[in-house]
Each structure stands twice: as C-alpha cells, then as structure tokens.
Amino acid sequence: MYRLTSRHTLIGLLVCLALPIQVCFAQNQVSFNRDIRPILSRNCFHCHGPDSTHREADLRLDLETGLKSTTDDAAVIHPGKPDQSQLFERISSKDTNLVMPPADSGKSLKPAEIELIKQWIAAGAPWSKHWAYQQPQSSSIPDVKNQSWPVNWIDRFILSRLEQQNLQPAAEADQVTLIRRLSFDLTGLPPTPQAVDQFVKDQSPDAYEKLVDRLLASPHYGERMAIYWLDLVRFADTVGYHGDQDHHISPYRDYVIRAFNENLPFDQFTREQLAGDLLPNPSLQQKIATGYNRVLQTSHEGGVQRKEYLAIYAADRIRNFSGVWMGATMGCCQCHDHKYDPYTTKDFYSLVSFFADIDEDQHLRRGADRIPTIREPEIFLYTDQEKQQISEIEANMKTTQQALKTTKQKEEQKTLKQKLEQLKKDRAAIDKRALKTMITVSIKPREIRILPRGNWLDETGPVVQPAIPEFLGTLKTEKDRLTRLDLANWLSAEDGYGLMLARVMANRFWYLFFGRGIAPVLDDFGGQGGPPHYPELLDQLALKFYKDHWDVKQTIKFIVMSRAYRQSSLETPEQRKLDPFNQRLNRQARFRLPAEMIRDNALTVSGLLVTEIGGPSVKPYQPAGYYRHLNFPKRKYVADTDDRQWRRGLYVHWQRQFLHPMLKAFDAPSREECTAQRPRSNTPIAAMTLLNDPTFVEASRKYAEDVLLNGGDSDAQKIGYAFTKATSRAPENRETEVLLNLLNSNRREYRSQPKAAVELTKSGLAKTNQELNAKELAAWTEVTRALLNLNEVVTRN
Structure with missing residues (x-):
C-alpha cells in the first residue's frame, strides 16, 4: 500500500488522495471488506448483486462463488493474475462498449479504485464474508510502545495503530474542558461553576472517575440518552400524516428516561418495547413501553384506503425495526430483493408478519371529527389524587343509584338523578384531563402476503408466516406461530442476533462520545454503509457490552474513562489535511x-431551567401563524404561560409536520423516520434564532439580571463573572476588552432610546427585577446575548 512518506511517487500520492483515508494508512495488504467490497457495492451490486429479479448476465459479485466459480477461460477473477481476470479487464477497458460500469449507469471507477482491485487480484483475491454479518470476534489486545498512555484496552487498539504510522495521540484536555465535555455528553447540561471549581481543585487520583460516576448517577443522564433513543424510534407527539393531529404518547418518552436512569439491561429494554404486552403479567411500565409499536406515522382521515395504509404502516414498522435494532435498510425490500444486501422481499414480509397482531384498525376507522377521548388501545395514567377522586365519585354514584331504587318520591328521584348526572360529568372530566398513553394489545394476527412490487392492490403473492431473514438462520417455536416476543428474544440471544445487535449499539455509543461511529454509517451496516475504521476495537466493545449483561452505563463508563476520550480536540493543520x-x-x-x-x-446559564423529570410535552414560545397551514382541524398554537415554558428541550411538543422552529434551525429531525445520526449544519437561520428566539432573549435578560446582582462591583468583574458562567473559564484580556466595548456601546444606545430598553426588559414571562435600571439591564442583556451566541458556548469540545 501507499504510505505518506518522503519517498512516495507521484502515482502513489494521487492514489492516496483519491482513496478513503482508511485505505491510505492500511498497513501491508488490501482488505476485501475494507477496500474492495465498498467499491463493488457502489458500482456493481446494483446489476450484479443480491436482487435476482434485476440481475444482469446471471452474474453475482457479492458472493465468492459468483466471483470465482467460472472456468479459467472465462474467469471473472483469476486469483494472482489480474490480466487474465474479466473483472479487471472490463473495469480498466477504454472501449465504451466493454467498460464496466457502463457509461449510461452514471457510475464509474476512479483510477485509484481500479488499481486497488488489481492489487487485490494480484494478491490472490482473498475473499471474506461481509463484516456486519459475521459474529464479532475476540482478538488479542495489541502491544504498544508507550505503556504509560493507555488506561484501558480501547487506548491500546488506537495507540497501536498510531505507533505503526509514527503518530502520537493528542495531549489530554485540560480539566475545565473535560468537565464541560463530560457534562454535556452524559447529562446534556453544562457544569455549574461550583462543580468546575470542585473538579479542578480535586487532585486525587480518582477525581476523574468520581466525576464520571456522579454524572452517570444524575437523573439528567436518562434525559440525555432519551434524546438519542427518541430520534431512533421516531418519537413525536403527533400522528404525522394528513391532519397531523396530537396523539397520546408522552409517557413512553418518560419510560425511556426511566429505563436509562435505572440502567435497565438493553436486552430487557428491547423486549419490553417490542413485546412488553406478551410478557407474563406485564407491569404498567412494560405496557407503557409497548408505545414503541404505536409511535409510527398514522392517519386519522376518514377516507383512507384500509389496505393501502396497512401496507404503509407495515413498511414503516420494518424500516424502523431494522434500522434501530439491526443497523439494516430493509425498507429497500418492500418492492424487490435488496440490491446491496442479502435481504429478500420474503424476509421483509416475514418480519411484517411478526407485527400482524397489532390492532391497526384503531388508526383507520375514525375520521378527524370522530376521534373519541381515548383511542383504543390506550390506558389512563391517573395521579394519586385523581385515583382518590375517582374512588369517591364511584362510591357516591353507587350510593345514589341505590337510593334511586328505594325512594318513591317524582321530587327526591329528580334530585337524585340530577346528582347522578353531575357525578357522571365529574367522572368524565377526570378522564378528559387525565394523562393517557397508547399501548399495544395483541389481537388475532391478520394474514400477511408478499405484495408483488409492493402493490397493496395485488393479492396474488404467497402468504408468509413470521420468520427472521433466511440468511441469518431460522427461528423455531413449539407454538403455532412465532410472536413479537420470540423476535425480541432472538435479537438479544447469543445464538441469534445478539452479538451483532451489541455491535450496532456499541457503534452508536461511540458516536455519542466521539462524534462519529467506528463504522461511519450508524443505521446501515450493509453494502452501502462504510466498514469500521477499527474493526477489532468495535468487535471487542460489542463483546464487552454483551458479556456485561447489556449494561449500558458500564459500557459508557468504559468508553469515557479511556485516554482516547480525554484527548484534546485541538488539531494541527497537518492533522486536518x-x-x-x-x-x-x-x-x-x-x-x-x-x-x-x-x-x-x-x-x-440564565437560571431559568426547570429541572423536573418527565410529564406531558410543553409548548414554548413560537412564531405567530406558524401553524396556519395545519388543517383537519385547524389549530392555533398556544404557548404555555407558566414554568413549563422553561422545561428542557426534550419535552418540547414534537409536531412532525411543523417542528418547532428553534429545533429545526439546529437540525433536530421531524422524526418521520429513524434518525441515527443528525446532520450538523451552519446557517444564518441558526444564528438569527440564537439572537432573536424569545426563549434566548428572555434567557439573556435573566442572565443579565444575575450578572448585575451577583457579578461584582466593576464592569470588568461582571464581565468575568458572566463569561465564566457561560464558558466555565475566565476570559482573556482581549475578550474582556471586546465585551466592555460592546457593553459601553449599548449603554450609549439605550440612553438615547429608553423606550427600546424598557421593551427589551419586558421580553418573556419571567418577571423583571424592578429595582434594576432598565437601560443598564438592557445594555447588559446585549452582552449576555453575545455570550450565549459564542461558538464556544454552543460547541461540545
């Protein structure tokens, strides 16, 4: 392989620049899974891959037999002899009638890719099964020269590779950076100034580990992890289709928070969501967990075609199920066999059959104007006070009904009947305001057929029973039919999908704490995803997660305790290049x-955050008229006018068709589909949101009040106090100077425009301290607005 040394040739340099970077620093040989399979998948599998219906020339290149099974005279691959291999001949041909991929395919191989395939064939064309469909394998922990750097074996895998390339890891981040990084990663919140001071002053050898343990024990840890999980399962407060009406599901979100906080083993977490209703004597929380099966997009429009929407819901379920738990894109199999992976259309509908016992008709038989108070199957989650009220009302109703039977007086009976009617209204009023949530209740499974080309009008396809993808084996049962519980158990079983599920999740944990997965595509471990950059490390993490009995907190602690996690994020120009x-x-x-x-x-930072855990979704400030296009029925957004206004973003009402503008500006997904990795954009709209969203203006005002009351006597002291509160560090002299200039500039402006100062200090619901000078408060509010807009403040470092 080519290496970036002073001796590499021009061709070698061009090859390295053209290739994915992991190829450039590979050591001695071309790897089929890492280097060759991705090239074939991108360029060849569409016509010569798993999809038998559209396969050209009866040639299949995703299997070893397809590459090597022909005779020497017509060998697709002739190991050791590239010039006698048709594959190399066709991809390197200058003849437009012979070259592959054909010109009209829109695909072509780069010279560096052609060279890689040539090298691979010359080396004997070693083939291996796709890495994601092999069980994770244990490997020996690498030796390293620098024995003092590693904290655990994560570090040894990384350092070993770096040392082979004569590279060094970055220095450890300073303590302030570490506590901010850990606090955001594990709780989603910044550290308090007191927590920063305590950590910086703690010189004990286990100071860092104590910090990790404290943050993992925080109730806010569950909230932070829930943000990610809710993206995966496409949690939202509305149905998504047509009128995008509200549905009752917020208790499912609280179940997720509780599960992470209580460190529910991930296999049990999986089992309860997919099939909690099928467990023996399911608890209330296990019933709530089955809300997962009800959080898909649905329609409550009265004229929907039943069979069409049953097909739509089925496809939605399998897209999400395969993406969340398998790291697979099985939605591609709805109409034809997968073009890049060994999943078939039969596999798709066999998985659909597992979910055929879910009562979809509850989403189909009511129009928007006929939705009742409770949408079966749902349950009420009464508070203790509501339970007491119900008990009293029902006892009173029973007494009144008995009195009605015994009294003979058209006046006493009339009074009793009026009382009974009022009691019924009181009882109904409790149900109207009580918290509800959708759950799953198993019914007789409906028949599932393969839909040819995904056509819901075509009923000629064969009937299928619940089954796992055929290339992954078979799942047997002593019962008449496999169930969702069987599927959930298979997902976490060692002789099932368990170790591969562990790899999918280990990769996602890594992403949360390093910004990228070891395998770069978090929801596609198949042919169109990317191979892991440290495959042995990923497998070792998967095995650890599984052998630790699916202990999420233990796995996360192991990752964040590593020296690799603690590295500085500062990069040199050479590293960036x-x-x-x-x-x-x-x-x-x-x-x-x-x-x-x-x-x-x-x-x-402003002091406004309400840290209450759980509860119904909340509605913060939102632009007037933003819902003007929502119909069936028309709606007007009414923001909360109490302390719900300052709840965490996790609890913001998630309207799929009209996601809150602040969330949308910063790339939160609408949650129509599984989102395993959010994009990160940098737009003027985001900057304008930070400056002008009423929540941020109000937060800046309260932040400024705190600075004026507690920041010290001089402007410089107040600047230092404000800066430290936002960034956890003291400002440099230049930063102080810039902020003082901003302060004085705004003082002059608001002295000349006192009405504007008063208007600014009225922003939001939070009461303004009337003892403070409005012009001075406004000037400081502009300073704190600037601080909340700093890149350092909105960046995880």
Whole structure:
C-alpha cells in the first residue's frame, strides 16, 4: 500500500488522495471488506448483486462463488493474475462498449479504485464474508510502545495503530474542558461553576472517575440518552400524516428516561418495547413501553384506503425495526430483493408478519371529527389524587343509584338523578384531563402476503408466516406461530442476533462520545454503509457490552474513562489535511451541540431551567401563524404561560409536520423516520434564532439580571463573572476588552432610546427585577446575548 512518506511517487500520492483515508494508512495488504467490497457495492451490486429479479448476465459479485466459480477461460477473477481476470479487464477497458460500469449507469471507477482491485487480484483475491454479518470476534489486545498512555484496552487498539504510522495521540484536555465535555455528553447540561471549581481543585487520583460516576448517577443522564433513543424510534407527539393531529404518547418518552436512569439491561429494554404486552403479567411500565409499536406515522382521515395504509404502516414498522435494532435498510425490500444486501422481499414480509397482531384498525376507522377521548388501545395514567377522586365519585354514584331504587318520591328521584348526572360529568372530566398513553394489545394476527412490487392492490403473492431473514438462520417455536416476543428474544440471544445487535449499539455509543461511529454509517451496516475504521476495537466493545449483561452505563463508563476520550480536540493543520474526519482517533472531536442542549444550556446559564423529570410535552414560545397551514382541524398554537415554558428541550411538543422552529434551525429531525445520526449544519437561520428566539432573549435578560446582582462591583468583574458562567473559564484580556466595548456601546444606545430598553426588559414571562435600571439591564442583556451566541458556548469540545 501507499504510505505518506518522503519517498512516495507521484502515482502513489494521487492514489492516496483519491482513496478513503482508511485505505491510505492500511498497513501491508488490501482488505476485501475494507477496500474492495465498498467499491463493488457502489458500482456493481446494483446489476450484479443480491436482487435476482434485476440481475444482469446471471452474474453475482457479492458472493465468492459468483466471483470465482467460472472456468479459467472465462474467469471473472483469476486469483494472482489480474490480466487474465474479466473483472479487471472490463473495469480498466477504454472501449465504451466493454467498460464496466457502463457509461449510461452514471457510475464509474476512479483510477485509484481500479488499481486497488488489481492489487487485490494480484494478491490472490482473498475473499471474506461481509463484516456486519459475521459474529464479532475476540482478538488479542495489541502491544504498544508507550505503556504509560493507555488506561484501558480501547487506548491500546488506537495507540497501536498510531505507533505503526509514527503518530502520537493528542495531549489530554485540560480539566475545565473535560468537565464541560463530560457534562454535556452524559447529562446534556453544562457544569455549574461550583462543580468546575470542585473538579479542578480535586487532585486525587480518582477525581476523574468520581466525576464520571456522579454524572452517570444524575437523573439528567436518562434525559440525555432519551434524546438519542427518541430520534431512533421516531418519537413525536403527533400522528404525522394528513391532519397531523396530537396523539397520546408522552409517557413512553418518560419510560425511556426511566429505563436509562435505572440502567435497565438493553436486552430487557428491547423486549419490553417490542413485546412488553406478551410478557407474563406485564407491569404498567412494560405496557407503557409497548408505545414503541404505536409511535409510527398514522392517519386519522376518514377516507383512507384500509389496505393501502396497512401496507404503509407495515413498511414503516420494518424500516424502523431494522434500522434501530439491526443497523439494516430493509425498507429497500418492500418492492424487490435488496440490491446491496442479502435481504429478500420474503424476509421483509416475514418480519411484517411478526407485527400482524397489532390492532391497526384503531388508526383507520375514525375520521378527524370522530376521534373519541381515548383511542383504543390506550390506558389512563391517573395521579394519586385523581385515583382518590375517582374512588369517591364511584362510591357516591353507587350510593345514589341505590337510593334511586328505594325512594318513591317524582321530587327526591329528580334530585337524585340530577346528582347522578353531575357525578357522571365529574367522572368524565377526570378522564378528559387525565394523562393517557397508547399501548399495544395483541389481537388475532391478520394474514400477511408478499405484495408483488409492493402493490397493496395485488393479492396474488404467497402468504408468509413470521420468520427472521433466511440468511441469518431460522427461528423455531413449539407454538403455532412465532410472536413479537420470540423476535425480541432472538435479537438479544447469543445464538441469534445478539452479538451483532451489541455491535450496532456499541457503534452508536461511540458516536455519542466521539462524534462519529467506528463504522461511519450508524443505521446501515450493509453494502452501502462504510466498514469500521477499527474493526477489532468495535468487535471487542460489542463483546464487552454483551458479556456485561447489556449494561449500558458500564459500557459508557468504559468508553469515557479511556485516554482516547480525554484527548484534546485541538488539531494541527497537518492533522486536518491528512485526516479531516479524525478516523485515526488521535484527537477528540468538536461539534455543535444538539438542538435541545443548546436550548437547555441557555436556560441553565440564565437560571431559568426547570429541572423536573418527565410529564406531558410543553409548548414554548413560537412564531405567530406558524401553524396556519395545519388543517383537519385547524389549530392555533398556544404557548404555555407558566414554568413549563422553561422545561428542557426534550419535552418540547414534537409536531412532525411543523417542528418547532428553534429545533429545526439546529437540525433536530421531524422524526418521520429513524434518525441515527443528525446532520450538523451552519446557517444564518441558526444564528438569527440564537439572537432573536424569545426563549434566548428572555434567557439573556435573566442572565443579565444575575450578572448585575451577583457579578461584582466593576464592569470588568461582571464581565468575568458572566463569561465564566457561560464558558466555565475566565476570559482573556482581549475578550474582556471586546465585551466592555460592546457593553459601553449599548449603554450609549439605550440612553438615547429608553423606550427600546424598557421593551427589551419586558421580553418573556419571567418577571423583571424592578429595582434594576432598565437601560443598564438592557445594555447588559446585549452582552449576555453575545455570550450565549459564542461558538464556544454552543460547541461540545
């Protein structure tokens, strides 16, 4: 392989620049899974892959037999002899009638890719099964020269590779950076100034580990993890289709928070969501967990075609199920066999059959004007007070009904009947305001057929029974039919999908704490995803997660305790040029905080954040008229007017068709589909949101009040107090100077425009301290607005 040394040739340099960076720093040989399979998948599998219906020339290149089974005279691959291999001949041909991929396919191989295939064939064309469909394998922990750097074996895998390339890991981040990084990563909130001081002063050898343990024990840890899980399962407060009406599901979100806080083993977490209703004597929380099966997009429009929407819901379920738990894109199999992976259309509908016992008719038989108070199957989640009230009302009703039977007086009976009617109204009123949530209740499974080309009008396809994808084996049962519980158990079983599920989740945990997965595509471990940059490390993490009995907190602690996690995120120009995506992992990552955390950070710094855990969704300030296009029925957004206004972003009402503008500006998904990795954009709209969203203006005002009351006597002291509160560090002299100039500039402006100052100090619901001078408060509010807009404040470092 080509290496970036002073001796590489021009061709070698061009090859390295053209290739994915992991190829450039591979050591001695071309890897089929890492280097060759992705090339074939991108360029060849569409016509010569798993999809038998559209396969050309009866040639299948995703299997070893397809590559090597022909005779020497017509060998697709002739190991050791590229010039006698048809594959190399066709991809390197200059003849437009012979070259592959054909010109009209829109695909072509780069010279560096052709060279790689040539090298692979010359080396004997070693083939291996796709890495994601092999069970994770244990490997020996690498030796390293620098024995003092590693904390655990994560570090040894990384350092070993770096040392082979004569590279060094980054220095450890300073303590302030570490506590901010850990606080955001594990709780989604910034550290308090007191917590920072305590950590910086703690010189004990286990100071860092104590911090990790404290943050993992925080109730806010569950909230932070829930943000990610709710993206995966496409949680929202509305149905998505047509009128996008509200549905009752917020208790499911609280179940997720509780599960992470209580460190529910991930296999049980999986089982309860997919099939909690099928467990023996399911608890209330296990019933609530089955809300997962009800959180898909649905329609409550009266004229929907039943069979069409049953097909739509089925496809939605399998897209999400396969994406969340398998890291697979099985939605591609709805109409034809997968073009890049070994999943078939039969596999798709066999998985649909597992979910055929869910009562979809509850989404289909009511129009928007006929939705009752409770949408079966739902349950009421009464508070203790409501339970007491119900008990009293029902006892009173029973007494009144008995009295009606015995009294003979058209006046006493009339009074009793009026009383009974009132009691019924009181009882109904409790149900109207009580918290409800959708759950899953198993019914007789409906018949599932393969839909040819996904056509819901075509009923000629064969009937299928519940089954796992055929290439992954078979799942047997002593019962008449496999159930969702069987599927959930298979997902976590060692002789089932368990170790591969562990790899999917280990990769996602890594993403949360390094900004990228070890395998770069978090929801596609198949042919169109990317191979892991440290495959042995990923497998070892998966095995640890499984052997630790699916202990999420223990796995996360192991990752964040590593020296690799603690590295500085500062990068040299050379690192940025040679490894822009940090695939070598010789530094940490810097990236903008998720949308919810940006909101939570501002509310925390201002002192406004309400830290209550759980409860119904909340409605913060939102632009007037934003819902004007919502119909069936028309709706007007009414923002909360109490302390719900300052709840965490996790609890913001999630309207799929009209996601809150602040969340949308910072790339939160609408949650129509599984989102395993949010995009990170940098737009003027985001900057304008930070400056002008009423939540951020109000937070800046309260932040400024705190600075004026508690920041010290001089302007410089107040600047230092405000800066430290936002960034956890003291400002540099230049920063203080800039902020003082901003302060004095705004003082002059508001002295000349006192009405504007008064208007600014009225922003939001939070009461203004009337003892403060409005012009001075307004000037300081502009300073704190600037602080909340700093890149350092909205970036996880």
